[in-house]
Amino acid sequence: MVHLYLAEGFEETEALGTADVLRRGGIEVCLVSVGDGLLVRGSHGIGVMADALFDAAEAEASEMMIFPGGLPGTVNLGEHEGLMNVMESRVRAGKAVAAICAAPSLLGRRHLLEGRKATCYPGFDEYLLGATYTGNYAEVDGNLITGKGPGAVFDFALAIVEHLKGAAVAAEVKGGMLLA
Numbered sequence: 001m002v003h004l005y006l007a008e009g010f011e012e013t014e015a016l017g018t019a020d021v022l023r024r025g026g027i028e029v030c031l032v033s034v035g036d037g038l039l040v041r042g043s044h045g046i047g048v049m050a051d052a053l054f055d056a057a058e059a060e061a062s063e064m065m066i067f068p069g070g071l072p073g074t075v076n077l078g079e080h081e082g083l084m085n086v087m088e089s090r091v092r093a094g095k096a097v098a099a100i101c102a103a104p105s106l107l108g109r110r111h112l113l114e115g116r117k118a119t120c121y122p123g124f125d126e127y128l129l130g131a132t133y134t135g136n137y138a139e140v141d142g143n144l145i146t147g148k149g150p151g152a153v154f155d156f157a158l159a160i161v162e163h164l165k166g167a168a169v170a171a172e173v174k175g176g177m178l179l180a
Contacts, residue, residue, distance in 0.1 A: 001029070002022065002028070003029075003059060003065055004029055004030070004032065004066040004067075004068065005067055005083060006031055006032065006048060006050055006073075008035055008040060008073065009041070009043045009070055009071055009073035010040065010043060010069075010070045010073035011069045012043065012048070013153055014068035014069055014101055014147070014149075014153050015068035015070075017153035017154065017157060018068065018100070018153060018156065021153075021154065021157035021173060024173045024176065025173045026169065027165065030057060031049075031051045032053070032057045032059075033050035033054065034054045034083055037053075038050045038052075042070065043071060043073060054082065060086060063164065065090060065096070065097045066097075067098070067099040067106060068100060068103060069101020069121060074101070074102040087106065088110050091107065091144065092112070096143045097143065100146065100148070100152065102120065104118050104120040104127075104146040105128065107144065108127045108128035108130070109129065111130060112144075113128050113129065113131035114130030114131065115130060116131050116144060118139055119134050119135055119138070119147065119148045119152075120147075122148075138158075138159040145163060147159075154174075158174055
C-alpha cells in the first residue's frame with residue numbers, strides 16, 4: 001500500500017489523478033489527511049474524503065509516500081513536523097518517496113535531493129537545494145520520483161506504477177488510458 005498525503009489546499013488533479021492511475025495499476029492507495037478531519041479541501045475548493053488520518057495511517061509501513069503539490073497544500077504538508085520527520089527518515093533509509101509540482105521543495109528544503117536529478121513546478125526549482133533541475137514532466141532518481149505539475153500527472157503517476165509494478169504494467173495502464 002502507498003500513502004498519498006492530503007493537506008488543505010492540495011492540487012486536486014495531482015492527488016486524484018495519481019491515485020486513479022495507481023489504482024488502475026493494481027496499487028492500493030490510502031489517502032491520508034494530515035488535518036483534523038477526513039474531509040480535505042483542495043486548492044480549487046473540491047472536497048475529498050480521505051481514508052485515514054495521519055496518526056492512524058502508520059506512515060512508516062507504507063510502500064511509498066506521495067505528496068501532491070498545490071498551494072497552500074504544500075506549505076501545510078511542510079508544517080506537519082511528524083510527516084516531515086517520517087519523510088526524511090524514509091528517504092535517508094532509501095525508501096520510496098514521490099512528490100509533484102511544489103511538493104519536491106519539501107525534499108529540497110531538507111537537503112534530501114543533494115546530488116540527485118529532480119523536477120518541479122517552474123519557480124520552485126530554487127528550493128531543490130543541491131539537485132540538478134531537469135524540467136522534465138517526471139524524473140526518477142533511485143528511490144525518489146518527482147513531477148513537474150498538473151499537466152504532468154500522468155507521466156508522474158506512470159513513473160510510480162513502473163517503479164512499483166514494472167514497465168509492463170505501466171505500459172498496460174498507459175495504453176488502457178489511451179495515453180500511448
